[in-house]
Amino acid sequence: MVSLKTPLLLALNIGSVVFFIYLWRKRNLLVFFSGGRWWLTWLSVGVITLMDELTSIFYAPGEAFLFIGTEALFYIAFVSILMRFLSTRMVEIAEILDHHKIKGGGVYSFSYYVLGPSVSFIAVASILVTYVLTASLSTVSAVNNGMAFIPMAPGTDIILELAVIWGIALLNILGIKDNARFTFGIFTVAAIVFVNLIASGLFHVDGASLRTMGESVTTVGRSISHTDPFTAYSRIIAGISSVILAYSGIESVLQTAGLTRSWKDISKAYVFLALTVGIVTPLVAALALSSSIDLKAHSTDLITYYAATLNGVWFGVVVGFLASATLIMAVNTAYVAMSELIERVAERYGFHWLIKTNNRQSLYRIHIGAATFFSVIILLTRGNQTTLAEMYALGLLASFSISMGSLLIYRYFLGTKEIREYNTSRLGTLLLFIVLSSSFIYLLIHKPYGRLLWGGATLVLLFIGIVFAKRRAPERKEIQKTDSPMDIIFALAESPADDYHVYFKRPAENIEPPQPGSVYVSFYTPRQGIPPKLNESHFRFPIQRTTLFTRILAILYMLEYEMQDRHVTIHLGWPTSSWLDRLSVGTMIVSLMRLPRRFPHFDFVIEYFPTFSRRGGGARTEAPTTTTGE
Incomplete structure (x- = not known):
């Protein structure tokens, strides 16, 4: 069977190249002009978000293994299904925002509309924590993967991480941003590399790998069935909380709704994500975590090292550089998204000094503040990927919980009156809210670093919202x-x-x-x-x-x-x-x-x-x- 590997990989690569050449030749594939402005297509939104969500595959499986061992194989697949249900609710929120002509802002705009200005600052805090840790964790992981095969002196990694943070900040201050075509180009390369990674991984699956996968399912089954319902539920929540980072970025689709013409583009983008990263993430995680490599020793560069064991060091280097490129793009996405969120809040409450632009139309004050904050987090955690992962998951779950809670409140008062075309089950939304809120509470109790960062950011922004913003609220x-x-x-x-x-x-x-x-x-x-x-x-x-x-x-x-x-x-x-x-x-x-x-x-x-x-x-x-x- 191994003898078939080379010709099969060759055929897959030729097919992938031909397919992407066909896509690149299509007109209006990523953007189109209508009504006096440019709009992103559903594919463009899907690819931008996919590149953001795909970055988590380079650090989430390894961190999940450190938390719950081989049970991570089962829970990463299970949470993938859970995220598909969550995405249907995100589409519903997009339709509501579109109905009320609210463009952009995502979770913040929806929570502001439903919960009011004061409570919406909790959403702002959660989203900001998510962006801060997206940048910090992606930077650390980019250095770990990119330099996986290059020896580094102690302290060199911190210097490289700070260089990435301030380098991306400088690009944003100078007004140099990536666009949809550039992102699609990186996606083309990433897709071909992952096709080779998955195909090679499937060729190397042996009896030991299959036993590890099976044991993951049976271990979870025993831990749930051989105990009381309360303990079983708490173990499920612990498992979900430990792997939720594998799907960070799913909320970014909603954030880009202001760049699309209709909420239907958001719906198509979520379907695209379900058929791509929703399958690739659990599949790659299962292949890597069931392999014979030392998972604890390579938790920070798991996928890169796994690639090297499949096709040699050269393939590991290719995957490592791809990981660095996509992770650095995620850092840039965090800068852009954070500046857009702060700009929206500042405009609403009249903090115009904060959103002053330079001659390149860049929100340089926000970018400098963001880079400083990112640097402080990296220095405080000493670039420890596990600590950053704990902090990241808490903000992500807080954002999900606020979204589902706001949707439940909205449906209680208005039902499907304004969303006749697309709506979901309230019971399903309630169950999602319970699971996500339980996971958030679990991390709040067990992850002190995340509790400190999220709690501190929430208290500060609530203070600003209650004391300062109320005086400037447009509702007055x-x-x-x-x-x-x-x-x-x-x-x-x-x-x-x-x-x-x-x-x-x-x-x-x-x-x-x-x-x-x-x-x-x-x-x-x-x-x-x-x-x-x-x-x-x-x-x-x-x-x-x-x-x-x-x-x-x-x-x-x-x-x-x-x-x-x-x-x-x-x-x-x-x-x-x-x-x-x-x-x-x-x-x-x-x-x-x-x-x-x-x-x-x-x-x-x-x-x-x-x-x-x-x-x-x-x-x-x-x-x-x-x-x-x-």
Whole structure:
């Protein structure tokens, strides 16, 4: 069988080269021009993210082995499936952001939209920690793999790591960035190298390798089945937490959504990742971890050394240089993504001094600060890859947990109303949230370095968010336009009508021409902006730090106090949404049913008025949804 290796590898290489020549000749493969600007295609987004996610294969399997031994073979494959489920939720988030015309920002923009400005700073902290450790860990791994076959004097590795950090910072300050075509070129080389690596690895699989793979599955099975459910679950969580780094970068697709024309491109990019890195990562990890090499001695350069055992030192050098190239690209990605995130936050809160650019349109102050932070982390950890991996995983899981938690909250209130075209199971999202949150808590307890970095970053940014950013929040301008609750009383008091009518309307609904004794009340979220005032009887109030029902109660108590001798009718909208789809509707209606007992002097009406064409003989043109119930 070994005699077939050379001709088979030759055929695979020729086929790969022909395939990529065909792709390179296609027009609009990576970018296209439409609507006055350039857009990235789904393949371009997928390749950019793949190169980011592929870097983890050079350090994650070795670190996972140090944590849980050969069980890493099973859990790396298992978490690959788990990440495919997670990616479907990321597509759902992309659709929501696209629906609300929110371009870019990814997890931060979504958490800001759902959770508000203060809590979103926890997401900012988690994302920043992820970027910091992406750069730090990728730099350390790049040096370890690139210099795997070159002897180094003590301390030389730290000098090289700092040189990489500041070299990439200088390129960004000078405005020199890689583009989609350059990234696709590196991807072409990487794909050919990995085809050779996997094919060679499969040729060298023997009975011992197969036994190691089988033992990984049986060991996990015994550890779960021969104990109580709580212990079994905790062991599963420990296994997931130990290998999660193998799929770092999966959230980057969502971060690039602002560069694509539609959320559907994000969906295609995630499918591309599932069929490439989702298969390659567990396969390469299984081949390397089941081989006969000393895994502990080569945990930092596992894939590079494994390649050398397959096809000789020259192939190990090729894989090592490829690892260094892709890992250095990941460092650059961290710089770019970090600057974009900080720029978005700074623009929102008016920290314009931080985002001042040089004559090359580079955010040089952010890049210098980032390089300093990366350098400090490397010096504090002395370039220890295991310590950096522990810290990295915590920030990654925090980001995943916030995304799933925000999606659950969104679906509770709005269901599939805004995402009819693509939506996922809430039960599945809940299970994902429980698993990811459990993994985060596990690392928070067992990884002190990660706890220190993530906790410190979160506390600092929460302090900034609560103390400084609230004074600069853009929502303040919207809230200042809000009407006063007493305006309702004055409007009714000035009316000559004997009966008063209070209509609770959604901001998007039309209202009737003003009638004597009638007022219209709308509630809005400051993050979405105050709705237009439709007439002098229309009053708008923000929903902030409280629930919609609480705001309704406050207005009703005020009316009860001020209008004791008047006949008041409260008009509420008929709920048309599915209570099963939007659970908040059912909760709201249960609360509304209690209002007549709380306010026995008011009349309550729940009504539905479809809008008909006045000139079209009664043909329906629009069926508005409800007010308070929605």
